[in-house]
Amino acid sequence: MQMNRSGSGKPWASPCAACKILRRRCGEKCILAPYFPPNNPHKFSTAHHVFGASNIVKMLKGVPTDRRDDAISSMVYEANARVRDPIYGCAGTICQLQHQISELQSQLAAAQAELLALHMHQANLLSLISLSHTSKEDAQPTESDPQYKENKEYNIDGLFSDEMECLMLWEPR
Incomplete structure (x- = not known):
């Protein structure tokens, strides 16, 4: 620990920021x-401007060390x-942050609902795909099935085989 000119045990040679601003002697029992080192006078000046030095000292004495x-x-x-917002001070900042939290929570809820809807849509599509694969495998007609003969009569283009033969025979001249 560095000693100042007077031999006190404070780590700095000059008075604290509070005593410097108040232009008073800074003793060992200050x-x-x-809490207000000499290298940060703005910290005390702002608090002094809002609360006053005597109120700061009173508050400190009422708080455990x-x-x-x-x-x-x-x-x-x-x-x-209070300097930024003289009317609301911290309360204004707290209200703004609570409002921001509320908005973000509603956005999160909307995103979660959308995600749930997408998962349900994906599950529906997967079930439809698996259903169509199983139904195609199960629905293959056999020769004893009456629909087998009907399906056999259709060609790829969906025309009857008889009609295709007629169209092939008739050629424009």
Whole structure:
């Protein structure tokens, strides 16, 4: 740990950002020093602008020591949100994110419904294909079947064999 001019145990030689902005002496027992280092003055200035230094100190004193880092992080986030949106602050951001989640959930539900419909359509097509293959194999007429004789009388073009013979005999001159 680096010692400053006064011999205190703080890792930096200059006062914390809070004391620098407030133009006061930064002592060893400065409650703000661990959370607002001198190299990040914007962090304190935003929080100070929204909450005020005395309110930040009061809030920190009311929070257990192990949770103070989270409290400062939350105050700085809220302060930045208030600067961006003075009326709603964090609540506006939360509402926007909830609305976005709602829209994405409805899009996901629609996509899942479409996917289900496509799977059902595919299953129907596969069952029809398998049905047609089995029916073609099962439906092959035998010579004893009356339809066999009817099917035999048709040629590829669907004309009767008799008609084909007549057409072959008749040729234009």
